[in-house]
Amino acid sequence: xxxxxxxxxxxxxxxxxxxxxxxxxxxxxxxxxxxxxxxxxxxxxxxxxxxxxxxxxxxxxxxxxxxxxxxxxxxxxxxxxxxxxxxxxxxxxxxxxxxxxxxxxxxxxxxxxxxxxxxxxxxxxxxxxxxxxxxxxxxxxxxxxxxxxxxxxxxxxxxxxxxxxxxxxxxxxxxxxxxxxxxxxxxxxxxxxxxxxxx
Amino acid sequence: xxxxxxxxxxxxxxxxxxxxxxxxxxxxxxxxxxxxxxxxxxxxxxxxxxxxxxxxxxxxxxxxxxxxxxxxxxxxxxxxxxxxxxxxxxxxxxxxxxxxxxxxxxxxxxxxxxxxxxxxxxxxxxxxxxxxxxxxxxxxxxxxxxxxxxxxxxxxxxxxxxxxxxxxxxxxxxxxxxxxxxxxxxxxxxxxxxxxxxxxxxxxxxxxxxxxxxxxxxxx
Numbered sequence: 001x002x003x004x005x006x007x008x009x010x011x012x013x014x015x016x017x018x019x020x021x022x023x024x025x026x027x028x029x030x031x032x033x034x035x036x037x038x039x040x041x042x043x044x045x046x047x048x049x050x051x052x053x054x055x056x057x058x059x060x061x062x063x064x065x066x067x068x069x070x071x072x073x074x075x076x077x078x079x080x081x082x083x084x085x086x087x088x089x090x091x092x093x094x095x096x097x098x099x100x101x102x103x104x105x106x107x108x109x110x111x112x113x114x115x116x117x118x119x120x121x122x123x124x125x126x127x128x129x130x131x132x133x134x135x136x137x138x139x140x141x142x143x144x145x146x147x148x149x150x151x152x153x154x155x156x157x158x159x160x161x162x163x164x165x166x167x168x169x170x171x172x173x174x175x176x177x178x179x180x181x182x183x184x185x186x187x188x189x190x191x192x193x194x195x196x197x198x199x
Numbered sequence: 200x201x202x203x204x205x206x207x208x209x210x211x212x213x214x215x216x217x218x219x220x221x222x223x224x225x226x227x228x229x230x231x232x233x234x235x236x237x238x239x240x241x242x243x244x245x246x247x248x249x250x251x252x253x254x255x256x257x258x259x260x261x262x263x264x265x266x267x268x269x270x271x272x273x274x275x276x277x278x279x280x281x282x283x284x285x286x287x288x289x290x291x292x293x294x295x296x297x298x299x300x301x302x303x304x305x306x307x308x309x310x311x312x313x314x315x316x317x318x319x320x321x322x323x324x325x326x327x328x329x330x331x332x333x334x335x336x337x338x339x340x341x342x343x344x345x346x347x348x349x350x351x352x353x354x355x356x357x358x359x360x361x362x363x364x365x366x367x368x369x370x371x372x373x374x375x376x377x378x379x380x381x382x383x384x385x386x387x388x389x390x391x392x393x394x395x396x397x398x399x400x401x402x403x404x405x406x407x408x409x410x411x412x413x414x415x416x417x418x419x
Contacts, residue, residue: 081412086240088412091233094225134225136233136388137357 026064028055028169030194034072036097039184043131044076044095053192055105062109068123070101072175072190094134099186101127101175103150116157119171123150127177129186146186148177156196165198228392229401231357234408235386238415242382245418247301247366249293250285254278256360257307269310269358273399278306280403281362284410289418302382303365310358310391360387360402362409364416383416385409 032051036044050073057066074097081090103125111117127148132141154171170193177186225231256274260266281304282292293300367379387405391398410416 087235087237089233089235090408090412092225092230136231137390138233 024059025199026055026057026059026066026196027199028057028194028196029053030055030169030171030192032070032072033191033193034074034188035191036074036188038187040074040097040186040188044074044097046074046076048072048074050074051190053194055194055196057105057107059198064105064107064109066105066107068101068103068105068125070099070103070190072099072188073097074099074188089135091136096130096132096134097186098130098132099127099175099177099188100129101125101148101150103148109156114158116155118153118155121152121154121171123152123173124148127175127186129177129180129183131183142181142183144180144183146177146180146183148175150175150190154192159195167196167198169194169196228390228397232389232401232405233387234405234412235388236409236413237381237384238413239380239382242366242369244382244416247290248418249291249300250302250304250364251293251296251300252278252282252304252306257305259307259309259361269308270395272395273402276399277360277402277406280406281306284406285416288410288416301366301368303367305361305363305365307361307363308359309361357388358391360405361385362387383413385413 030053032053034048034051051071053068053070055066055068057064076095078093080093081088103123105121105123107119107121109117109119125148127146128143129146130141130143132139150173152171152173154169156167156169159166159168170191173190173192175188175190179185256271256277258269260269285304286292362385363381364383365379366382369380369382371380387402387409389401389405
């Protein structure tokens, strides 16, 4: 956890430092796909097409800092027999993970303005994760706030001339939410596809 | 500028559309079917060869003094299915109620909500059954001991079918807890939606599943 925290601070600092100079605001709205890994994949293994995100970045030169709000819904439907001591249970299981994130973000941009620009970023903050299993007429659920970090890389592509201040952007982000309560750590890759405007 | 708003509006609309399309909800009554089986750890199922079974399904709600909408039209078919499943596993039904079988299989059902699984006394419900004669030793009391944790039913639109296999020869840990021990139990639960044939087919499937997931019941 300490390593992740230090990495988050180290990568956020350039973005925060950029606030000292000329500012330009960047707003993004994206469709967010998700592929669960590790514990999350054990719970819900399907690739998710359901999610969205909102981002605000304050730009200065090659760096930015900002805030990111996100939601990813992962699910799996399965018919299986689960066994516990003395008990066996068979039924359709509908499993869901709804992960909501509020993350501070720092990014650094490569390339030159006006062309496609790759960027690297780190986000850190809180995840509110709801895990639910519906089986038969019963529901089991847990909800926890997790601290987490999310390194990402992506690129922006300016849209055609008539939309001079808009850009298409995409990013791949690895979300890692530390264990909280009785819930083990959760992780998933998110693929964001969105559009951004700069003011 | 106008095109900017159109673009943003379209993207926002698509995002909301994605968000609104929530995944994987239950879309048929059959998907609510649940089969739970319990067994006593260490029970010697192979020691039993014969079973007795009352020829009625007890309506737990009525037996407990409440109203019920339980449909008894298919009781005989359900009991026959249970008998067939047990016979397939090597058991023989003892129909002579004067003969003591190795285990007793009791079948009950309920359709009302917020009932607790088997926390009620069993004996009054099956007290009319002549098959108790062979077991009417001093041990017969008002209940049996269940070595697993009770299960709760919670939805008024649901129905539950309970099957309990009791071994009267095995005393419970505490004799005040009953006269014998339940060594196996099954709960079949689901929404009571659809036509009678559909519901019966689902019950039959669930009954098969109950025995399929209990291979330890089989005797050579």
